[in-house]
Amino acid sequence: MNQRPTDADPVTLVVGVHLVLTDSSGAILLGLRRNTTYAENRWHLPAGHMQPGERITASMCREADEELGIAVAEEDLVLVHTLHHLDADDGRSRIQLFFRPTRYRGQIRNAEPDKCWELRWWPPAGLPATTVPYTAHALGEIARGSTLSTVGWSA
Template identity: 30%
Template sequence: MTEYVFDTEHDRYPVAAHVILTDRAGRVLLMRRAGTGYADGLLALPAGHVDLGETPSACAAREAEEELGVVVDRHALTPAGVMFRRSLEPRVDFFFSVGTWEGEPEIREPHKCADLVWVDPDDLPEDALDFVGRAITNARTGRHFDEYGWDNSDG
């Protein structure tokens, strides 16, 4: 069993993994958040917090299955950028792109998701979370690191 040591003298930031699922037509799947208390009603990428002892890629694959019922081979995930993002609390987001999976996406957590929407990544709906478009653009243009939401970093 692995033991972890936690340093209490320094700030720690939540780590999340996001999945940019792209279909054969080039559309990206977004989920309408519901019942979580954060950004409810807005569209977001499938995502979740990385659990203790879990890698970001394993988290992305796990979240795709838990939230959408699709099986993603974590080795098929393409790293699509890291974002140090200012939100209600600063966080570190890992983004992964994938174009192949097993199964048909469906809402598996209706208490957290009200709708699934396939969107054109060049024409995102206005009700998408503000950083989603930036993350997709970063993935498409090869920008591997971004600092988003800080006074001197946007643009």
């Protein structure tokens, strides 16, 4: 029997995890997306979605390994920003979590060349115009020291 959601049902959110890696000059690592259903040919942080039964921090560590070939321990992740994002494309409410690793092991490389054209370091004040809009927003908020913001919601 199918039951329709009611106003009393809890909200179901998509949870995204994003890795904010900076080099010694403060430049931020972005990847140019390819062969994806979202943000094709746009610059974005290494990121992904939490899978069922997975801890948020485990999800971020998995994505770091899959996309960059680096090992990040869960205890080495610092949550630097939370973004509540209303996606204009599909109308879904998303929580985007942005983590900065205090350390990692391995050499950063493009571990998913089928999904990423290239990786490049960008100065925070010089992000490319084709950066995913909510990513650019979150990076600006992080630079200002803000830990929480929203995008896509009417005022």
